[in-house]
Amino acid sequence: MTGRARTSFAKASALAIGLLLFTAGCASNAPQDVFQPAGPEAKQIDTLQRPVFAIAIVVGILVMLVTLVVIRKFRKRKDDDGDEFPAQVHGNFKAEIAWTIAPAVLLAFVAVPTVFTVFDLAQKPPAEALTVEVYGQQWWWEYRYNFDVDGDGKIEDNEQIITANDLVIPTDRPIALRIMSRDVIHSWWAPALNGKKDAVPGRVHPLSIEAPEAKEYIGQCTEFCGLSHAEMRIKVVGMEPADFQAWAEKQIVPFEAPTDKGALAGWSTFASQCTSCHRITGMTNPSDPKSDELFEYPDVVNQVSGEVPNLTKLMARSTFAGAKFNLRLNTDECEALGEDWAATEEGLRDCFNREQFEAWLRNAPAEKAMDPGEAPNPHSRGMNNFNLTEDQIDDLVAFFITLQ
Numbered sequence: 001m002t003g004r005a006r007t008s009f010a011k012a013s014a015l016a017i018g019l020l021l022f023t024a025g026c027a028s029n030a031p032q033d034v035f036q037p038a039g040p041e042a043k044q045i046d047t048l049q050r051p052v053f054a055i056a057i058v059v060g061i062l063v064m065l066v067t068l069v070v071i072r073k074f075r076k077r078k079d080d081d082g083d084e085f086p087a088q089v090h091g092n093f094k095a096e097i098a099w100t101i102a103p104a105v106l107l108a109f110v111a112v113p114t115v116f117t118v119f120d121l122a123q124k125p126p127a128e129a130l131t132v133e134v135y136g137q138q139w140w141w142e143y144r145y146n147f148d149v150d151g152d153g154k155i156e157d158n159e160q161i162i163t164a165n166d167l168v169i170p171t172d173r174p175i176a177l178r179i180m181s182r183d184v185i186h187s188w189w190a191p192a193l194n195g196k197k198d199a200v201p202g203r204v205h206p207l208s209i210e211a212p213e214a215k216e217y218i219g220q221c222t223e224f225c226g227l228s229h230a231e232m233r234i235k236v237v238g239m240e241p242a243d244f245q246a247w248a249e250k251q252i253v254p255f256e257a258p259t260d261k262g263a264l265a266g267w268s269t270f271a272s273q274c275t276s277c278h279r280i281t282g283m284t285n286p287s288d289p290k291s292d293e294l295f296e297y298p299d300v301v302n303q304v305s306g307e308v309p310n311l312t313k314l315m316a317r318s319t320f321a322g323a324k325f326n327l328r329l330n331t332d333e334c335e336a337l338g339e340d341w342a343a344t345e346e347g348l349r350d351c352f353n354r355e356q357f358e359a360w361l362r363n364a365p366a367e368k369a370m371d372p373g374e375a376p377n378p379h380s381r382g383m384n385n386f387n388l389t390e391d392q393i394d395d396l397v398a399f400f401i402t403l404q
């Protein structure tokens with residue numbers, strides 16, 4: 001290398017290292033950091049990955065060093081006349097044995113704990129585990145609980161909790177997820193809780209998680225699944241057992257007809273414009289608000305997955321649209337209100353992300369990339385723009401606020 005080449009090489013290296021440190025340093029709030037496990041399964045993976053990663057770093061540095069030494073030692077020198085052919089070497093028995101055996105021993109060494117960990121993580125969840133069915137579809141996750149809310153030993157139809165975006169779980173027991181897909185392959189991953197698990201159409205893949213603390217654990221779909229793959233997020237909300245029980249009991253409180261004038265109008269708009277896709281469990285018919293007669297929903301035919309988010313207890317969530325948007329704002333005060341945020345006037349005034357929510361109702365495909373096509377459309381993936389008027393939007397919001 002000439003002097004000038006050497007300084008520019010040194011400059012480029014310094015820049016590369018600087019950039020690396022700078023970008024790595026940007027991640028101050030990184031909830032999907034794989035080196036910050038929280039649940040026991042993720043901790044088990046971490047115990048394995050740290051030594052393996054350390055070995056990989058040592059091997060990587062050794063290989064780099066040897067490469068640099070060889071490049072330097074055998075480079076063309078100034079005083080070479082340039083025509084001389086290097087000595088031709090055919091094989092080196094000792095070296096070949098060494099570089100075959102060393103990696104084999106290393107891999108065997110890594111394989112033993114890896115195999116044990118894999119088998120251990122694949123064990124059946126214990127009987128007291130709470131089972132939750134997880135359905136992935138373009139581009140949001142649905143959660144259906146097998147939870148005996150009233151504790152009478154059986155799960156009745158009216159105890160079925162169906163929700164989307166936020167997976168609420170208690171901190172006192174393991175959760176047995178059954179991961180499925182309604183359209184293409186997705187992958188469910190909350191790094192602080194466990195490894196990834198693919199959601200494959202026609203199959204059920206088990207995954208155990210446990211939330212050690214009453215806090216949020218963030219994740220996302222990690223199998224490319226089309227347009228809004230990056231906006232198919234995951235939020236696991238750990239709750240103290242008593243809070244979880246209260247949450248579950250509220251989830252199954254039957255639909256109550258609104259009384260407020262705006263909400264009544266919103267209810268009618270919902271029934272006429274939105275029920276070709278959305279469901280509110282136990283909803284009665286707005287054309288006769290006093291009657292208990294159930295509203296008759298048409299089949300969902302304009303959606304590839306056949307399902308869209310169930311809105312029965314919409315306001316008990318903290319996010320919407322595949323957890324792309326906050327429904328409850330992320331301030332400390334609002335966080336402290338928990339899942340009850342929408343039940344108080346202050347909560348609705350200070351915490352409800354009304355602007356973003358209205359924007360969604362105004363023109364959903366402008367807020368999140370989806371492929372709804374013109375309704376009715378069996379190939380639809382997502383929600384259309386319904387060209388609602390501002391009054392209709394206000395009324396719909398007034399109606400949705402009653403769904404808590």
Ligand SMILES: [Cu+2]
Pocket residue numbers: 136137139185186187221222223224225229232
């Ligand atoms: Cu996905």
